[in-house]
Amino acid sequence: MKEILSPLHVGQMNLPSNEAFRAAFEGIFARRHYANHGPLEQHLDKALAEHFQVRHAISVVNGTVALILLLKALDIQGEVITPAFTFSATAQSLLWAGLKPVFCDVNVESQMLTAAGVTKAITPATVAILGVHIWGRACDPIALEELAAERGLKLIFDAAHATSCTFAGRRIGGFGDAEIFSFHATKVLNGAEGGCITTNNDALAARLRVMRSFHDGTGDPSGLLRMNAKMSEAQAAMTLLGLDAIDGFIAENRARYERYRKNLAHIPGIRFLHHEGYGENNYQYVVSQIDAQAFGLTCDALSNALQARNVLVRRYFSPGLHKSPPFSEERWNLPVTDDLCRSLLQFPSGQVINLEDVDAVCSLVRSLQAGTL
Numbered sequence: 111m112k113e114i115l116s117p118l119h120v121g122q123m124n125l126p127s128n129e130a131f132r133a134a135f136e137g138i139f140a141r142r143h144y145a146n147h148g149p150l151e152q153h154l155d156k157a158l159a160e161h162f163q164v165r166h167a168i169s170v171v172n173g174t175v176a177l178i179l180l181l182k183a184l185d186i187q188g189e190v191i192t193p194a195f196t197f198s199a200t201a202q203s204l205l206w207a208g209l210k211p212v213f214c215d216v217n218v219e220s221q222m223l224t225a226a227g228v229t230k231a232i233t234p235a236t237v238a239i240l241g242v243h244i245w246g247r248a249c250d251p252i253a254l255e256e257l258a259a260e261r262g263l264k265l266i267f268d269a270a271h272a273t274s275c276t277f278a279g280r281r282i283g284g285f286g287d288a289e290i291f292s293f294h295a296t297k298v299l300n301g302a303e304g305g306c307i308t309t310n311n312d313a314l315a316a317r318l319r320v321m322r323s324f325h326d327g328t329g330d331p332s333g334l335l336r337m338n339a340k341m342s343e344a345q346a347a348m349t350l351l352g353l354d355a356i357d358g359f360i361a362e363n364r365a366r367y368e369r370y371r372k373n374l375a376h377i378p379g380i381r382f383l384h385h386e387g388y389g390e391n392n393y394q395y396v397v398s399q400i401d402a403q404a405f406g407l408t409c410d411a412l413s414n415a416l417q418a419r420n421v422l423v424r425r426y427f428s429p430g431l432h433k434s435p436p437f438s439e440e441r442w443n444l445p446v447t448d449d450l451c452r453s454l455l456q457f458p459s460g461q462v463i464n465l466e467d468v469d470a471v472c473s474l475v476r477s478l479q480a481g482t483l
């Protein structure tokens with residue numbers, strides 16, 4: 111069995127070619143326009159709106175700030191229903207915006223909120239639903255839109271994982287009142303930090319454009335709260351190059367994902383999540399679910415054994431937000447979330463991991479399952 115000599119990480123960076131990167135940066139240096147809504151940021155906002163098939167994309171410095179800015183722009187106060195099975199930025203943003211997260215359990219198959227589950231969590235204090243398109247799968251957007259309209263709630267989505275993903279033939283980005291994306295280095299579209307808000311609501315987009323900057327150039331007299339959330343030209347350049355290359359990144363992601371699935375298809379107790387029925391995926395996340403009894407090792411034990419051999423798998427998301435400060439409270443009863451947090455393992459993927467690396471990881475998993483190591 112091939113020994114894995116250097117660490118294999120999850121979510122390795124997707125980078126553009128060196129030549130394209132150099133040319134873009136030489137342009138920035140020649141123009142000496144590094145920030146404050148330069149030509150690349152303006153171009154990017156148009157390119158993102160086209161990519162996400164929406165009227166407006168407002169680029170910002172990262173996905174967390176995109177969420178906080180959006181929540182502030184919605185001008186709401188009260189409870190927001192959201193999953194605990196997500197990255198902490200989702201619920202932390204609610205606290206930053208002065209809102210109260212109310213955790214709702216997720217569906218065992220989709221691993222996301224459903225309209226039926228959210229309905230049960232609604233109280234007189236509920237003002238919004240914050241769904242998360244986990245692993246790039248669409249979070250029941252049509253049913254949640256109907257529910258939000260019926261109950262007079264705002265509906266937004268954390269689409270940090272879902273760049274280039276679709277639902278019912280539509281790109282994720284145009285659902286609910288607005289959606290947010292992350293262009294963090296671990297995401298399929300790597301802007302060396304970055305993010306955006308997408309919306310078809312003209313008035314909301316206009317507010318967001320004022321609020322994201324002290325230098326928006328509109329001279330807006332309304333006194334809206336502002337922050338420095340705008341992208342630099344360097345980030346915009348990286349994001350634009352990533353956008354040009356994204357179809358190639360997704361094709362490579364898919365090849366790695368399919369190799370994992372094929373290699374381990376007949377090993378008892380491990381199954382890789384499939385995305386059939388959830389629209390097109392970007393395959394940035396290679397996530398497996400471990401049935402400890404059938405596999406012979408718990409997810410934790412498998413994770414430790416792989417990590418000790420340079421395969422830096424990650425327990426996503428463990429523990430769930432409902433069991434992590436500052437959100438942990440006795441009252442959260444989320445059995446499906448608990449079970450997912452116990453059993454899911456994300457495998458190394460991304461640009462620097464080739465198919466031979468995937469084969470080596472899989473043969474290690476096979477040996478661990480068979481107890482021959």
Ligand SMILES: Cc1ncc(COP(=O)(O)O)c(C=O)c1O
Nearest residue numbers: 172173174197199270292293294
């Ligand atoms: C589900 C989710 N939401 C929000 C974020 C925050 O994005 P950023 O890191 O760009 O602030 C992330 C980042 O990893 C995420 O995975």
